[in-house]
Amino acid sequence: MTNTKNLFASDAVFVTDQTKQDLVLKEVYDNLLERGYVKGNFLSHIVEREHNFPTGLDTSTLGKSIPNIAIPHTEGEFVNTRLIVPVSLENPVVFHNMINPSQALEVKFLFMLLDNDPDGQAELLAAVMNFLADTPANELREVFNFTDPHAIYSFLEQKFAKKKED
Template identity: 85%
Template structure:
């Protein structure tokens, strides 16, 4: 596994009050593009991929009252780096379920995966899934309701680094 210290960047943690999926992705894209993390054609590809291959995850199996999450991503040719981009949603946003694509889920938190290595996305996704498995339900509930980007960054950086110890 690669060094998890580089999975997050303090300037790539976002909180949004958008209420529609495409608007959330556009807002995050604009900021990521401005910071040089993604390429100009990233937005159309992540939106298209999300519509064709949904990434919403039902968190019921992780514990009671844990908000649902989504893990939007697209091919590495549209990004410039390797990063997990946490996005807290102040309002629930509908995403289709990854497992049951016809089902919609109210999502409150995103882990957007950026990886310019064609084989790397699976590793990033595995790290996120390990985080779910290794983090107590009360802590997941807490972080998925944070609305301060610095608090989200500090929590996730600490949790992901712990796995390396």
């Protein structure tokens, strides 16, 4: 499975009611593995990396009442494609802050980065950061609270496609 053109796949957008970080990552992993997007050893590596190098992001600087997010990822050797995997969390899940790892953050949305190119992850991370910087606060608030995978996919596809055109 290679995805070079689009950053999102309609079958790789998830909504979960899990309440613990490891269970969220396991549920998403199971779905990604079934679809061939990741390799069998992906889960242990993404969990270990998240524990050692947290990816939670405090979004309070982006606007009032915007839910915190996390951007979990691991090395490209454990994935089969290039993709941003959005995950809406029905319940807040604790992730630690990437800037201040001792700070626990309640997170409501994930952008999981998959990139089988060892140098490509920085590009995907930049795309997510640009999206955060360029999207009005009311739209971020809205999409981070969506609970319909199709609505999430449509919104993000449109926003990222528009960004590519600019």
